[in-house]
Amino acid sequence: MHAWPASEVPALPGKGADLQIHDTATGGRVTLDPGPVARIYVCGITPYDATHIGHAATYNAFDLVQRVWLDTKRQVHYVQNVTDVDDPLLERAVRDGQDWTELAERETALFREDMTALRMLPPKHYIGAVEAIPGIVPLVERLRDCGAAYELEGDVYFSVESDTHFGEVSRLDAETMRLLSAERGGDPERPGKKNPLDPMLWMAAREGEPSWDGGSLGRGRPGWHIECVAIALDHLGMGFDVQGGGSDLAFPHHEMGASHAQALTGEHPFAQAYVHAGMVALNGEKMSKSKGNLVFVSKLRHDGVDPAAIRLALLGHHYRDDWEWTDRVLQDAVERLARWRAAVSRPDGPSADALVDEIRAALADDLDAPSALRAVDRWAALQQSGGGTREDAPGLVSRAVDALLGVAL
Template sequence: MQAWPRPVVPSVPGSPCAPLLHDTASDGLVSVHTGERARLYVCGITPYDATHIGHASTYLAFDTLQRMWLDAGIDVHYAQNITDVDDPLLERAHERGIEWRTLADDQIQLFRDDMAALRVLPPEDYVAVTEVIAPIAEAVVRLLDAGVAYRVDTPESAAGDDVYFDIAAAEAQGVWSLGQESNYDRALMERLSAERGGDPDRTGKRDPLDPLLWRAARAGEPQWDSAAGAGRPGWHIECSVIALDHLGTDFTVQGGGSDLVFPHHEMSAGHAAALSGRPLAAVFAHAGMVAYDGEKMSKSLGNLVLVSQLRERGEDPRAIRLAILEHHYRSDWEWTQAGLEAAISRLAAWSDAFRTGVRAAGASPSGSVTADDVIQRMRDALRNDLDTPTAIAVLDEAATTGVSDPQRVGEAIDALLGIDLSA
């Protein structure tokens, strides 16, 4: 699958260093310096109702991580999936009275356009689930053969049985255990499983939390003939296989929104460990949720603010990006028109201060600071768990006092925050 064009990232002189990042599993800051190359996997969209601000907030968080790695001279191998066949997509296509593939294709292109407008660095590997059905099915068969998956009778299907992951058998291998990524207790896991696509009440399962690996074909649903039988993949195994195929085991960071902590990232890690005998990733990092009108922004509630709609009404994508980066990536926050207007004003102030190459209005030469100092303070903030609000505060101050070399600061803003003031 083709991604979107890659923006140019300037090289900024100075003393960069690799970032510290919050790891959900250990609940602490850890170094994500991995030598000359970092490997990053961020879970992609299910292509309907794209791209809302919650999506954008997540991808901007890990875009900032990429920019910090690049600034430190670390190459990045970034992979991302597209869940282009899944129950929510099929349901939305049915509601709209259109073919599911048409809806998916339209929304994937919209997502590409939004990511390009926001200047998000694209993945090296952008993989649709429908492109890798055969490898996923083969992985399901391997799990069955290894005794860490089992079949459940599916009377309503004429194409065979559903296949489920056996959590207890996987834990017995000693590489992965339930809860090690999320640190959630079982009661919370069972509640979240029911809310987030699981089926804890399914008859025939060995454990209510055992997740679906392969859904046997049902009438009227997309299906593929495969080594696992006719049907389609479950949710978590898709990311496990794509990540292992493109990044290998023990990769640097698995990222996504905090709503993916459980069951998606927990079970993806379990599947991958059962397949490879190794941990999936060294660090599991998660972005907070975005609210609107007092409620978490979600497709089910319909309270979505779409990047494409903001762009269509003429909002500058740089201001949209800046409005999101004003919030720390791990925080839960609310999108407001006032926040966007503040970002528009900030963008104008920064453009005056750093793009034109002249000292900020009212600033005296004696009050100015060096560009090196401003850039280092930005780097220090971003190194500390991608602290974009503090980096923005540093730039607000510099825009008021003036800097010795505004153009260099403007290039650093482009490189580290992805905002091109020359546009």
Template structure:
């Protein structure tokens, strides 16, 4: 599957510092300096509707990690999946009377357009669930050979008890696991399972649903095994960062970690990073509630995509927050001010703000601090007091490159 086109990333006058990011599993900041290329997996969309601000906040948030690594001089191997066959997609296709393949292709293309408009660096490998079915089948066979897969009727389940470290990503107690599992696509009440928390890895063919041949009979993959197999294929074991929204901590990332422990004999990732949830009208933004603000709708209303991205940057990636239209219009005004400051050519010294911004982003992707530093530079440059004796003739060019390379804002 193709990704989207990549924006140019300007070179910066100084290298960025080593990057640290919050690890959900330990609750601590972790140095994610790689030995070779930095490897990151960010869980992708299920393409049954347009990209909303909750999605955008996650992908822009971890785009900052990609950029911070690059600023520090590292190559980055970034992988993202597309769950282009799954229950929500099939249910939506049936409801709106559209072929599921057509729906998936349409919404995936809209996602590409949104990411390109927001200047998110594309993954090196953009992999659909359907095209990865041979990888999934092979990985299920590895789990089966390790004694970690069992048959229930015609479905196949991964046994969480096969991994002694199960629960190490989320840190949840069992009762919380059971409750969340039921809310997020699990089936803890199904009779005959060895453990209510066991997750399906191969779903037998259902009437009217797509299916593929496999050693386990005709069917299709479960959700968690898809990401496990793709990540192992393209990144290998113990890659630097597994990322996604905080609603993926359990069961999704927990299951991926356990399937990797058992099937590959290695940690799935060294660090698990999670973005906060975005609310609207007082509740978490979600398709089931319908309280969504779509990136494409704003773009089609002639809103500058850089203003959308700036709103996202003004909230720390781990924070839960609520979308406010007033913030968007304030961001538009901020960009006008920044562009005016950049148009002057000379300005307040550039190197201090370059260092401040790169330090902020290397410290758990602190984009709000980076934005404040740029805003302070613009205010000083536009002001007159004390600037005449301390003017950098190359400030505009260097700060423009900084805003582009580190924050992803094209001005």
């Protein structure tokens, strides 16, 4: 599966500081100090509907992580998956009378278009669950053979008790885990499981549903969590720098994935930091496909909204905060974009060296994009008042905003 084209990232003088970021597993801030190549895995979409603002906010957060790392003169090895076979996708295809593969391909293509328009840097490896199945099957077999998994009526489940570190990612109590498992694709009430929280690794073939050769597992398809584990281990290995996604993935997805990997390898941790973006609401409720209260990036673009304004609307909120999308949020971003473009269109202006330092410092401080935006606002206000004569200033501001914030002026 191919990703989307990369936009050019302008080079800036000097280099940025190492990123300090909130780690869900420790509940506090950690300083990330990758080697020459920083490694990040971000969980991708289940392509049964178009990219909504909640998706865009999440991918914007991890695009900033990449940009901070690039500004420290590191390379970035970024991996993202596509869950192109799963219950929600199959259910939507049946509901709409569509072939599930055609639905997945269409929505994945639209996602690529949205990411390109928003200037999100693409992953080096963009892997679909279906294409990963040949690498998933041996991992499930290994977990079963070492006693970390068991069969139940043809299905294969992971035993959470096989990982002594289970629970360390989300830091939730057992009852909360059980409730969230039921809400987020688990089956804690199924009779015969060793532990209600045990997640499925391999689902035996069901009539009318797609299935693949699972070797000694029989025909079937993979569970959600093992998909990402197989892709991450294959392309990044254990102990990569950041596991990222929305806050609703901390449990069960990232918790279970970490335990799968740790049981497979005997190593800990799966990732050095678990970073989660907040949820975006509309009309007082979390924006989600199940509720249908969605604002689609493609619809905004079709209506003539500049993708740079959409990106500024996302950047106006701290990535960890839950916030609400409104017409006012978008209008404020449109007006900000106009002010910035007017400011950099002049032939000279106030020195921008300090501004670049401010943007870098804000982003290194747990991706504080709102503070970075306010710093650019202050420079634009000085520019409007005729506060400088540096001929290189507008160009440097434009390059910095593009390189660090992903906004083309």
